[in-house]
Amino acid sequence: MTKSLNIIVCGAGISGLGAAIALKRKGHQVSVIEAASQLQESGAGIQVPPNSLRILKSWGLETKFIAKVMCPKSVAIRRYATGEVIGRTEMNPVLQDKYGFPYWFIHRADYQNILYDAAIEAGIQILLGTPIESVDEKEPTVILASGKELKADLIVGADGVRSRTRASVLKEEVEALESSQCAYSATVPVNLMNSDPNLAHLMTDVNANLWLGPDGHIMGYPIRNGEVYNLVLVSPGKASVGKWNDRADVEEMRSRHAEWEPTVQRLLSHVTTCLKWKLAYVPPLERWASKNGRVVIIGDAAHAMLPLLSQGAAVSIEDGTALAECLDRVTDLVDLSPVLRAFQDLRKSRCETISKAALSLVDLWHLHDGPEQEGRDLKMKQDMTNTVGVTSDSKSSLDMMRDKFVPWMFGYDTVRQANMFLDSHLTRKGIGEGFVSRAIEQGGFLSLGQ
Ligand SMILES: Cc1cc2nc3c(=O)[nH]c(=O)nc-3n(C[C@H](O)[C@H](O)[C@H](O)COP(=O)(O)OP(=O)(O)OC[C@H]3O[C@@H](n4cnc5c(N)ncnc54)[C@H](O)[C@@H]3O)c2cc1C
The missing domain is CATH 3.30.9.30 (D-Amino Acid Oxidase; Chain A, domain 2)
Structure with a gap:
């Protein structure tokens, strides 16, 4: 039985809202905490390629998008x-x-608004005007700028290129280059x-x-x-x-x-x-998930990239979807650490490859x-x-x-790839409490770094 988790998502950008929707659809309790007091109209066009459209359509949002794209x-x-x-x-x-x-093609604000409305409709609590000061992975706890502390089973850092959550995962500040x-x-x-x-x-x-x-x-x-x-x-x-x-x-x-x-x-x-x-x-990071498996970063916080391949928002939508598939394998809190390690290994190489390719296009185009x-x-x-x-x-x-x-970029089926990856790296699937941890103890959780 999948464990229903209490999850706080930091940031109501495209990656935070996307992850919240994907996680809620899997039955988790999800709150989103956003610094801005209202969604911002600023920004320019964003491209929605087939790899993210596959996901948005599966969430039933196609009609909402068609009115705006x-x-x-x-x-x-x-x-x-x-x-x-x-x-x-x-x-x-x-x-x-x-x-x-x-x-x-869509305006970034229209994209964000559609996701916001879908999240509210799904019953996700979104706290606007609530800046985060820091995240403590031990409990884990989100410490708000107001001094208030919020606890959860899992904290998802989707707080953008200047993320505060990133430091709690890496144990040091890593700034974007x-x-x-x-x-x-x-x-x-x-x-x-x-x-x-x-x-x-x-x-x-x-x-x-x-x-x-x-x-x-x-x-x-x-x-x-x-x-x-x-x-x-x-x-x-x-x-x-x-x-x-x-x-x-x-x-x-x-x-x-x-x-x-x-x-x-x-x-x-x-x-x-x-x-x-x-x-x-953001340069390739040592990890995206804290060692205890209680904090994970996604979207620009983990892999902000140059926009030359127009994939930043798309792979951020993939991140939330893949995270939800991975958490489906959690039957006990002790599973979080290995499952998030699997998430990291599944996603990091894809996002870093696309980011590197986008960077390499600058010289060619200019x-x-x-x-x-x-x-x-x-x-x-x-x-x-x-x-x-x-x-x-x-x-x-x-x-x-x-x-x-x-x-490979456009044809990517996130749900399928995530489940194939998890299946191929686990000896047993979703049966009993703490199955992932036991699989590791039994040597069934193979090296995931590919
Ligand atoms: C206002 C805005 C305009 C943008 N315009 C463009 C554009 O024109 N073209 C383009 O390609 N990309 C643009 N981007 C970036 C693009 O949206 C992202 O690359 C992509 O969608 C991935 O999004 P993300 O959710 O990971 O990060 P972001 O879109 O940066 O979202 C992060 C969210 O976290 C919130 N946040 C940050 N720090 C805290 C904190 N301490 N506490 C609580 N919340 C916090 C931010 O307010 C933001 O809503 C823009 C982003 C923003 C926020």
């Missing part, structure tokens, strides 16, 4: 100076046919887009555009049911990590793209305000004009179905990315 046909990869298309990634309906689920890059985010309302004959088609084509230039790239696509055109512009610079609300200088943003093609100039001429933050990533850039563009042109980019050195890397990496 855009369903792009493709991403056109363009040369910054001319707008010439140098590559194209087919999205819908190609990905639906290939992986069984489409690919969506700052990349050299900043992201500006801006939107252009549909009325301004439609009033400009050179831009109006960007709202109706429902394609994304990815401009690659020296030291930077720009991703643009419509969101909010076509109400606004969303722009994220990545270039070197200074800003704060995880401070999504910081206003940026619009002129500074425009001047960085002064050499970019006329469509970019027209888009930026309609921007009146923009935000800016530093792109950062090449200066010259032979390397020409070689990259030629390869992209040769393979217009290439999904996320190529490495500039060999055909086999391109083939590997297209044929293996992308299908």
Whole structure:
């Protein structure tokens, strides 16, 4: 019999709310503690790839999402100076046919709101305006900024890139590593887009555009049911990590793209305000679960990554789902430690591989004009179905990315993979109290580090 646990989730971002829903669906008592007094509207578009859509659909949320998402046909990869298309990634309906689920664009706040409503509807208690000061893994206890202490069987740290929970798992502070890059985010309302004959088609084509230039790239696509055109512009610079609300200088943003093609100039001429933050990533951590198995970190707290593969939110949804499957094997509190170790080993390698791949794309996408850039563009042109980019050195890397990496990323079935992993690493499944601990004692819990 699975043990119903009393679980506190720290953070009501996409990973915290997703985990809360997945855990509640398995019969656990779940509360979510969030510092912000209301869900924040700030942020830009987020992409919902098939690997997370598979999960959201299984939670019955498809209809709620469909009212808010855009369903792009493709991403056109363009040369910054001319707008010439140098590559194209087919999205819908190609990905639906290939992986069984489409690919969506949504505003981050809409995504979070849908999850929040679903969590409330499921009976999850969400305490807004309740910042956490620290987490003590011994009891385990969440210590709030107010001084109040909350105890639980398990604490899930989903408190983002500047996580407080991370320190209680690792027994030391590990800060996210700052990349050299900043992201500006801006939107252009549909009325301004439609009033400009050179831009109006960007709202109706429902394609994304990815401009690659020296030291930077720009991703643009419509969101909010076509109400606004969303722009994220990545270039070197200074800003704060995880401070999504910081206003940026619009002129500074425009001047960085002064050499970019006329469509970019027209888009930026309609921007009146923009935000800016530093792109950062959490390096591979020693562990995600405390040694006693009472605290675990997920989402950006565990593996914040650069957004070039648009997988940060998707793998965060996978985390919560995989955690719920793992906890299904717990019949006694003593099982928590080995089960969370299994969770960590199941998830860490996948998330770290995707994070590393996203980091490696920066150099490729931001090449200066010259032979390397020409070689990259030629390869992209040769393979217009290439999904996320190529490495500039060999055909086999391109083939590997297209044929293996992308299908592995998009085709991932979290529930199935989690259960296959648990089955293959346990001698006995879910029978009797403390079965995992006994399996370890009997030598049945094999090395999980793969
Ligand atoms: C306001 C905001 C805007 C964002 N905008 C973008 C964007 O435009 N594009 C993009 O790619 N990604 C954006 N992100 C990040 C993106 O949402 C995440 O990478 C991804 O969804 C994984 O989310 P997460 O839940 O792990 O972390 P986050 O989304 O960072 O959520 C963490 C949550 O924990 C809460 N929290 C943090 N510290 C504490 C504490 N001490 N006590 C209690 N609660 C705490 C935060 O308030 C937040 O709600 C944004 C995040 C936020 C919070």
